[in-house]
Amino acid sequence: MRRAMLLLLVTLSLTLCLTSNLAPADLDPLDPWYRGYNETYFNNELPQTVIISHNLTDDTNMAITTPLTNGYYHIDFNPKFGYHTGKGTSITELRNLFHEMCHVEIFVEGTVEFDDHGPHWEGCMHRLAIQKALDNLW
Numbered sequence: 001m002r003r004a005m006l007l008l009l010v011t012l013s014l015t016l017c018l019t020s021n022l023a024p025a026d027l028d029p030l031d032p033w034y035r036g037y038n039e040t041y042f043n044n045e046l047p048q049t050v051i052i053s054h055n056l057t058d059d060t061n062m063a064i065t066t067p068l069t070n071g072y073y074h075i076d077f078n079p080k081f082g083y084h085t086g087k088g089t090s091i092t093e094l095r096n097l098f099h100e101m102c103h104v105e106i107f108v109e110g111t112v113e114f115d116d117h118g119p120h121w122e123g124c125m126h127r128l129a130i131q132k133a134l135d136n137l138w
């Protein structure tokens, strides 16, 4: 019995170790979605240097994308809009992730638009719609 308990503890410890290596606690639930969407819909042309968080407290925005001075981009989501802790992501958030990824694309291109949601940004969203990226998100 004691040997079985020891084996169980070792197995549980190994499982926790492997799980924590695969999914670091500081990784936002939307991070793997960003990587997958980048590969599938942006040909991995968007930067890997993107940090996603859920710390936005300005309730006038669902999310904000900010280019940082070190070459990183920060996509900050407001947890009040569709964030379900422990339940993964919501359709609203995945739709907003595409919205923010188009902002990243505009920043990377260096395009300056009078309106943040101008023709270039709209073109990105339109291209995603043609690729059927948004089909299951409405």
Ligand SMILES: [Zn+2]
Binding pocket: 099, 103, 116, 117
């Ligand atoms: Zn926007």
